[in-house]
Amino acid sequence: xxxxxxxxxxxxxxxxxxxxxxxxxxxxxxxxxxxxxxxxxxxxxxxxxxxxxxxxxxxxxxxxxxxxxxxxxxxxxxxxxxxxxxxxxxxxxxxxxxxxxxxxxxxxxxxxxxxxxxxxxxxxxxxxxxxxxxxxxxxxxxxxxxxxxxxxxxxxxxxxxxxxxxxxxxxxxxxxxxxxxxxxxxxxxxxxxxxxxxxxxxxxxxxxxxxxxxxxxxxxxxxxxxxxxxxx
Ligand code: SAH
Numbered sequence: 001x002x003x004x005x006x007x008x009x010x011x012x013x014x015x016x017x018x019x020x021x022x023x024x025x026x027x028x029x030x031x032x033x034x035x036x037x038x039x040x041x042x043x044x045x046x047x048x049x050x051x052x053x054x055x056x057x058x059x060x061x062x063x064x065x066x067x068x069x070x071x072x073x074x075x076x077x078x079x080x081x082x083x084x085x086x087x088x089x090x091x092x093x094x095x096x097x098x099x100x101x102x103x104x105x106x107x108x109x110x111x112x113x114x115x116x117x118x119x120x121x122x123x124x125x126x127x128x129x130x131x132x133x134x135x136x137x138x139x140x141x142x143x144x145x146x147x148x149x150x151x152x153x154x155x156x157x158x159x160x161x162x163x164x165x166x167x168x169x170x171x172x173x174x175x176x177x178x179x180x181x182x183x184x185x186x187x188x189x190x191x192x193x194x195x196x197x198x199x200x201x202x203x204x205x206x207x208x209x210x211x212x213x214x215x216x217x218x219x220x221x222x223x224x225x226x227x228x229x230x231x232x
Contacts, residue, residue, distance in 0.1 A: 022049050025066045029086050033068070037219065039086040041093055047118045048086055053079075055139055056109040070222075075129050075231075077224055079109040080170060084202075084221055088191045089115055091204045091218060092166040097189055099165035105154035105180065106170035106226070110136030110147070116168070117145040124161050126154035130232040153230055157183040164188060171226035172200045186211060193223040 026049050032038035039045060054065035056079055061071045070078040089112075092099050100122060104113050107127035113136070117123045123146075127133040130151050140147045150158060155177050157167075163185035169177070169192035176194060184190050186209045193200035202218040 019049075021066045025049075025068060025082060028068045029083055033083055037083075037087075039083070039090055041086075041090040043093070043119060044086050044089045044115075047089070047115045048082060051111070051114050051118050051143070053082065053111060055142070056111040056114070073109045073132065075132060077108055077129070077132060079111050080223070085112050085115055087202065087218065088112070088168050088170075089119070091191045091202075092168065092189050094189070094204075095206070097165070097187070099189065101161075101164050101185075102166040102168065103158055103161070103164040103180075103183065104168045104170060105157070107133055107136045107149055108170060110139045112168065112170055113147050113149075114140065114143060114145055117147050121166070123147045124158050124164070125149045126152050126158060128153055128227065128230045130230070151230065153228055155179060155226065155228065159183065166190070167192075169193065169226065170223065172197070172223040173226040176203070176205070177226075181205065181207075181213065191218070193221050197225060198222070 026045050029039040054062040057065050057071050068082050070081045073079050102116050102121045102123055104125040107113055107125040113123050113125045125147055133151050137149060157179045162183035164183055165185050165188045167180055167184055167190040172193040184207045186207055188207050190205040192203055194203050195201050200221055202221045204216045204218050206214050
């Protein structure tokens with residue numbers, strides 16, 4: 001499966017965001033921020049190579065879109081660092097998992113959701129800031145990606161669409177959110193940053209066929225906080 005096939009070719013972009021610049025990012029992701037932390041899943045690397053990240057940031061930051069760094073997207077929020085997006089996505093496919101339906105909490109720019117959609121997953125995403133969600137929806141449309149989205153407090157998940165084979169939480173909380181763990185299907189995987197405001201651990205939870213939960217720490221990450229309520 002190639003991610004490229006799912007995108008409108010005219011939207012993928014060239015120039016300062018050339019394939020060479022994107023390939024350099026892929027090499028950085030393979031190497032990893034520290035030894036041993038490289039991304040190895042070729043499907044994930046291919047999706048990152050294909051989805052035009054420069055369309056998910058403000059024009060002022062477009063020249064930096066293929067650096068392995070988080071960037072501001074307004075409202076005090078950030079588009080996640082590509083390595084973090086890759087790591088979370090890879091974690092959903094680890095142990096031969098074949099997720100089909102995924103829930104993302106924290107749409108933000110829409111980049112993580114677009115990567116998941118480009119990988120062929122059925123994506124549901126929830127964002128509490130209406131303005132960010134509206135911009136993300138425009139990007140999904142421009143790229144021809146099907147992503148179902150909702151303006152809501154994602155801490156309640158998306159109960160009507162549950163259960164999900166995979167859940168990705170892209171904002172940090174001091175503890176795992178029970179409502180989300182409950183919406184995970186047997187055999188499913190949830191990844192979430194859990195910890196304090198300054199730094200968190202990226203946790204990977206698996207729910208087995210009997211509903212038993214195991215967890216694994218994938219290492220330190222820094223995310224913006226998971227907040228309550230909604231903003232327009
Ligand atoms: N996945 C995003 C990263 C966004 S940063 C991307 O690829 O760009 C985290 C996002 O989570 C922010 O947009 C923030 O508004 C949102 N968020 C924080 N708390 C939330 C909540 N309770 N429900 C839904 N979204 C939330």
